[in-house]
Amino acid sequence: MTSDSLIDLRSDTVTRPTPAMLEAMLQARVGDDVYEEDPTVRALEQEAADRFGLEAGLFCPSGTMTNQIAIKAHTEPLSEVICEQTSHIYLWEVGGIAFHSGASVALLPGNRGRLTAAQVEAAIRPVNVHYPTTSLISLENTHNRGGGSCYELAEIAAIAEIAQRHQIPLHLDGARVFNALVATGQDAREYGRLFDTISVCLSKGLGAPVGSVLLGSRAFIQKTKRIRKVMGGGMRQAGYLAAAGLYALHHHVERLADDHRRARQVGQTLAAQRYVAEVLPVETNLVIFRLQETMPAEQFLAHLEGHGIKASSFGPQMIRFVLHLDVDDAMLERLNAALAAL
Ligand code: TLP
Numbered sequence: 001m002t003s004d005s006l007i008d009l010r011s012d013t014v015t016r017p018t019p020a021m022l023e024a025m026l027q028a029r030v031g032d033d034v035y036e037e038d039p040t041v042r043a044l045e046q047e048a049a050d051r052f053g054l055e056a057g058l059f060c061p062s063g064t065m066t067n068q069i070a071i072k073a074h075t076e077p078l079s080e081v082i083c084e085q086t087s088h089i090y091l092w093e094v095g096g097i098a099f100h101s102g103a104s105v106a107l108l109p110g111n112r113g114r115l116t117a118a119q120v121e122a123a124i125r126p127v128n129v130h131y132p133t134t135s136l137i138s139l140e141n142t143h144n145r146g147g148g149s150c151y152e153l154a155e156i157a158a159i160a161e162i163a164q165r166h167q168i169p170l171h172l173d174g175a176r177v178f179n180a181l182v183a184t185g186q187d188a189r190e191y192g193r194l195f196d197t198i199s200v201c202l203s204k205g206l207g208a209p210v211g212s213v214l215l216g217s218r219a220f221i222q223k224t225k226r227i228r229k230v231m232g233g234g235m236r237q238a239g240y241l242a243a244a245g246l247y248a249l250h251h252h253v254e255r256l257a258d259d260h261r262r263a264r265q266v267g268q269t270l271a272a273q274r275y276v277a278e279v280l281p282v283e284t285n286l287v288i289f290r291l292q293e294t295m296p297a298e299q300f301l302a303h304l305e306g307h308g309i310k311a312s313s314f315g316p317q318m319i320r321f322v323l324h325l326d327v328d329d330a331m332l333e334r335l336n337a338a339l340a341a342l
Contacts, residue, residue, distance in 0.1 A: 005308055006308050006309075006310065007308060007309045007310070007327060007331045007334060007335060008310045008326065009309065009310060009311045009312075009320075009321040009322055009323070009327070009335075010310050010311060010312045010320075010322065011204075011312070011322050011324075012176075012204045012205045012207075012259075012285060012322045012323075012324035012325075013203055013204055014324070014326070015203075015207045015209075015324050015325045015326045016209070016326065017207070017208070017209050017244055018207070018325070020247070020251070021207070021208070021244050021247045021248070021251075024243045024244065024246070024247040025240050025241075025243045025244050025247075027243070028040045028239045028240050028242070028243035029239060030237040030238075030239035030240060031237065031239065032236050032237065033059070033234070033235050033236060033237070033238045033239070034229075034234040034235070034236060038237065038238055038239040038242070039239065040238075040239030040240075040242045040243050040246065041059050041235075041238050041239050041242040043242070043246060044057070044059055044213065044242040044243075044245045044246050044249075045057030045058065045059055045213060045242075047246065047249060048200060048213040048215060048245075048249065049213075049215050051188050051189075051249070052188045052189060052191055052192035052198055052200075052215055053188070053189035053192030053193065054192045054198065054215040054216055054217070055216070055217050055218040055221070056215070056216065056217065056218045056220075056221035056222075057213045057214065057215050057221065058213065058214040058215075058221050058224050058225065058228060059211060059212075059213055059235075059238060059241075059242055059245070060211070060212050060213070060214060060228060060233050061210060061211065061212075061233055061235065062203075062210075062211075062212055063088075063173070063175045063199055063201040063203075063204075063212040064092075064093050064094075064096065065212065065228070065231060065233050066199035066200075066201075066212040066213065066214040067088070067089050067093060067096075067138075067171075067173050067199050068089075068093060068096045068097075068100050068101075068231070069214060069224050069227045069228055069231065069233075070171050070197045070199060070214055070216075070224070071089065071096075071097055071100070071101050071103070071136060071138070071171070072100050072101045072227050073220060073223050073224050073227055074135060074136040074169045074171065074196075074197070075101045075103040075135040075136050076101075076102075076103070076135060077101070077102030077103065078102075078103075078132050078133070079103050079104070079132050079133045079134070079135035079136075080103060080104040080105065080106050080125060080131075080132035080133065080134050080135065081097055081101075081103055081104070081105050081106070081135065081136045081137075081138055082105075082106045082108065082120055082123045082124070082134060082136070082137045082138070083105060083106070083107065083108070083137075083138045083139075083140075084107070084108055084109070084110040084113050084114070084115055084139075084140065084143070085107035085108060085109055085110070086110070086113060086143075086145035086146070087113070087138065087140045087143075087145075087173065088140060088144055088145075088173055088175065089138055089140070089173055090105055090107060091145065092144075100231075103132070103135065103136075104132045106123045106125075106134070108120070108123055110143070110146065111146075111149075112143060112146030112147055112149040112280065112281075113140060113143025113144070113145055113146025113147075113149055114139075114141075114143060114146065114149055114151050114155065115139065115159065116155060116158075117155060117158035117159045117161070117162055120137055120159050120162055120163075121162045124162075124166055124168065134166070134168055135168065135169075136168065136169055136170075136171055137159065137162075137163050137168055137169070137170050137171070138170075138171040138172075138173060139151065139156065139159065139170070139171070139172055139173070139195075140172070140173040140175075141156075141172060141173075141174060141176075141177060141180045142176040142177075142179050142180045142183075142283070142284050142286070144175070144176070144286065145288075145314075146280070147280035147281065147282070147283070147286050147287070147288040148176065148179065148263070148282070148283050148284035148285055148286030148287075148288075149280075149281070149283050149284075150179075150180045150183055150184050150283050150284065151180070153184070153186050153190060156191075156194050156195075157194055160194040160195070169196040169197065170194065170195050170196050170197075171195065171196065171197045171198075171199070172191065172195045172197070172198045172199065173199050174191070174198045174199055174200045174201075175199065175200075175201040175204055175212075176201070176204055176205055176284065176285070177191065177198065177200055178200070178205060178206060178253050178256060179205050179256050179259075179260070179284040179285055180284065181253075182253065182254065182256040182257055182260070182284075183256075183257075183260055183283055183284045192215075196216060196217070196220070197214060197215060197216040197220060198214075198215045198216070199212055199213075199214050199215075200212060200213050200215065202244070202245040202248050202249075204324075205252075205256050205259060205285055205324060205325070206245075206248035206249070206252045206253070206256075207248050207252045207324070207325040208241070208244040208245045208247070208248045209241070209244055210241050210244070211241050211242070211244070211245050213245070252325065255325070256284075256285065259284075259285040259323040259324055259325075259327075260282075260283075260284050260285055260323075262323045262327065262329070262332050263282050263284065263285050263286065263287050263321075263323040264282050265332060265336075266282075266287050266321055266323065266332070266335065266336070267279050267282035267287050267289075269335075269336045269339050269340070270287065270289050270339065273339060273340070273342070274292070275291060275292050275294070275295040275300070275342060276289055276290070276291060276292065277289075277290045277291060277292045277293075277317070278290040285322060285323045285324065286320060286321075286322055286323075287320070287321040287322075287323070288314060288318060288319070288320050289318070289319055289321075290317050290318050290319075291317045291318075291319065292317075293317065297313050297316075297317055297318075297319065300319065300342070301313065301319070303338070303341075303342050304338060307334065307337075307338035307341075308334075309334075309335060309338055321335075
């Protein structure tokens, strides 16, 4: 089996640039972005900001960096970030909130990762010398650990109202925000009105090889430039990478609906297998499911490997499949056949 025929469902981060994206990268006009002289980076930052109705953007190598820079800029030591207990910023960013920001976390249990306004309001700290001050509320949409679940806009609006009333900034880890927008039909500009800052990943469902953009007010983004620099994220002729991000924004947003359709189909196939105990509702491009106790996860993953399919274990008996740009309908058929053959 050639590596081309491998079906890699471990993440939507694994996609390779398409020939057209590579061509756009080759044609990019570049300059030194630390001197703010790279026209393609500036175009990407501005276009991403405009889409959400926010003022400015900051191009960074990764979503971890955009989230951690936002947290650092919003908080201070002895303060606290309200977030969901399985959120990426807490679970998968190496404890960066403590490391970079010296801040604490108020971890709330979500419904497949989603918090309610009532939960958020109850977690805001009263003024008391014993407590950290609540300095940030952070949501994740779509929610990774929640299986690609999407927030209702009304719930985000209710949380934003509470945040504004308490004068606490609201951040969105929007690594897969375009999946949420495409799946729900929500308007990106509404997000810009409700969130103070948004981190958008270009290297997940959108298919760029590298990069995330942090969006916010002009003053906020100005402040974050020094934080990006101290983290070592000041890049030079980054326009070659930004060109891929621009190409992705122009050509790879609407097609996310194809990934969602394929994910729903895989979810249905899985639900019909006797060795599957539970499939989380499939809302976007992630499919998370639990195997029966009689089917060890290693055995299941080894069976898939034998069919040229890679997937990740996502906790005891839990598996995640991610649909993306490099999985087409023919591969989907191969996947369905491999699942049925076990
Ligand atoms: N998620 C990766 C892994 O880190 C788990 C994946 O394969 O899903 N926010 C969210 C919601 C994410 O899912 C991720 C990446 C990030 C932030 C971080 O992005 P990168 O990998 O660019 O640092």
